Amino acid sequence: MPEVTPGDSGDGVQIDLISGARMEGLTSMEKIRLILDGVRDGNIVVLEEGLSPDEESKLIEVTMTEISPDEFNGIEIETYPQSGSANQGFLGRLMGKESTKKLTVIGPANQIETLHKDENLISALVSRK
Amino acid sequence: MGLFTELRDSISRVVDRMFSDAEPKRIGIYGPPNAGKTTLANRIARDWTGDAVGPESHIPHETRRARRKENVEIERNGKTVSIDIVDTPGVTTKVDYKEFLEHDMEKDDAVRRSREATEGVAEAMHWLREDVDGVIYVLDSTEDPFTQVNTMLIGIIESQDLPVLIFANKTDLDDSNVQRISNAFPQHETVPLSALEGNNMDEVYGKIAEYFG
Numbered sequence: 001m002p003e004v005t006p007g008d009s010g011d012g013v014q015i016d017l018i019s020g021a022r023m024e025g026l027t028s029m030e031k032i033r034l035i036l037d038g039v040r041d042g043n044i045v046v047l048e049e050g051l052s053p054d055e056e057s058k059l060i061e062v063t064m065t066e067i068s069p070d071e072f073n074g075i076e077i078e079t080y081p082q083s084g085s086a087n088q089g090f091l092g093r094l095m096g097k098e099s100t101k102k103l104t105v106i107g108p109a110n111q112i113e114t115l116h117k118d119e120n121l122i123s124a125l126v127s128r129k
Numbered sequence: 130m131g132l133f134t135e136l137r138d139s140i141s142r143v144v145d146r147m148f149s150d151a152e153p154k155r156i157g158i159y160g161p162p163n164a165g166k167t168t169l170a171n172r173i174a175r176d177w178t179g180d181a182v183g184p185e186s187h188i189p190h191e192t193r194r195a196r197r198k199e200n201v202e203i204e205r206n207g208k209t210v211s212i213d214i215v216d217t218p219g220v221t222t223k224v225d226y227k228e229f230l231e232h233d234m235e236k237d238d239a240v241r242r243s244r245e246a247t248e249g250v251a252e253a254m255h256w257l258r259e260d261v262d263g264v265i266y267v268l269d270s271t272e273d274p275f276t277q278v279n280t281m282l283i284g285i286i287e288s289q290d291l292p293v294l295i296f297a298n299k300t301d302l303d304d305s306n307v308q309r310i311s312n313a314f315p316q317h318e319t320v321p322l323s324a325l326e327g328n329n330m331d332e333v334y335g336k337i338a339e340y341f342g
Contacts, residue, residue: 053288054258056281060222061254064247067224069240074223077277109223117275 013044013111013126020049020101028055032062039075039108040066044126050079050104076112078122079104153200153211154341157261159253159286161278162189162219164267165298169324170216173337174198176330182216188232190246192218195256203334210342215261218249220278257285263292263341270297270305270321274313283314292340295319296333301326 016038023031031051036059038045051059059077067074079102105112107126116123158166170182182198184191198214224246229239257264264286268274286293295314297307301323311319320336322329 053281053285057254057258057285060220060281061251063222064224064251064254067243067247069226069243073225074221077222077281079277079280109225114277117277 011128013128014042015044015046017046018048020047023047023049028052028058031055032059035059035106036062036066036075039106040072042108042111044105044107044112047104047106050102072108074109075106076109076114076124077104077106078114078117078124080119080122153213154262155197155213155215155260156263156265156337156341157215157217157253157256158265158267159217159257159282160219160267161269161272161276162221163187164219164269165324166219166267167192167216169265169267169296169298169322170196170198170214172324172327172330173203173214174201176334177201177203182214189228190219190224190242190249192216193242193245193249194218195249195252203338205335205338205342208338208342210338212337212341215256217253217256218246220250220253220282222278224250257282258289261291263294265294265296265337266317267296267298267324268310269299270307270310271299271302274310279313283317287316293317294336294340296324297321298324300328 018034023034026034032055035045035047056077059075063075066072105122105124111127113125113127114122115125158170160166167183167185171185174180174182178198178201180198183196195218196216198216201212201214203210203212224243226236226239226243229242230236234242266279266283266286268279283293295310295317297305297310297319299305300307300321305321307319307321318336318340320329320333322333
């Protein structure tokens with residue numbers, strides 16, 4: 001069986017499952033670059049531990065600067081709602097209790113469509129380019 | 130971000146708020162496109178200053194620049210609350226110019242509008258991180274509130290320790306469902322209203338004075 005290399009995936013959709021350990025040592029911008037480079041290549045990126053709210057904010061901002069007509073329409077991103085986040089204010093962070101661990105799926109906006117989403121279940125349809 | 134940097138930022142925010150009572154609070158009106166943010170901003174501005182903030186439209190991304198209306202003085206229970214209203218572009222993670230073609234727009238105009246819309250969303254995110262003291266989050270109560278943009282933005286607002294009120298707009302429409310919004314964000318107060326018809330504005334102003342005064 002021939003080896004499949006990036007960009008040579010035929011009719012399939014490449015899925016990158018990125019572990020928390022892989023993201024741990026990266027800066028915010030390195031994480032965002034890793035995600036957007038994958039998504040702009042048409043890949044679905046799955047993050048084991050997600051991004052912090054601040055990183056999500058920057059991801060939206062950087063995505064907007066990269067949108068280009070007929071080339072890149074932006075991203076679809078799915079995570080579960082952060083339960084109990086209202087209780088993690090200043091004191092929670094001071095005590096080091098802030099947690100961003102939430103499975104996150106990110107893909108090109110024209111290839112991934114959310115079918116259903118609630119607190120415990122995300123159902124999405126992924127199509128080829 | 131390191132613990133000490135976060136600690137310093139949090140203390141700095143608290144101190145800023147303690148000593149900035151004399152200054153009007155900047156209240157950002159956030160939410161997804163077409164939730165009625167500009168209609169609300171105009172309603173508030175017209176009620177208390179006589180002027181509008183910006184043009185309203187059913188076409189998404191009509192507001193493509195953050196607009197500030199300064200020194201809006203709201204009187205409630207014998208005291209006056211002074212705020213600056215910041216009407217922001219609707220936040221999204223995707224913009225496709227082809228959606229504007231459906232609104233009888235030429236391709237050049239649609240591409241220009243989409244480019245301005247992306248700049249506007251980036252600007253809105255920047256304001257949220259740096260320049261607002263509180264947030265009014267506006268949702269269309271006829272739409273499902275369980276969207277990723279809503280989940281992320283509420284999370285971002287909470288992480289900034291900003292006071293937030295959720296406004297369930299468009300209650301004048303038949304399929305409005307305010308309870309669905311209250312259930313989606315039970316940690317925050319949800320206020321029903323119709324910015325277009327001016328319904329329930331007394332409670333709206335009472336809550337603004339209570340939360341941001």
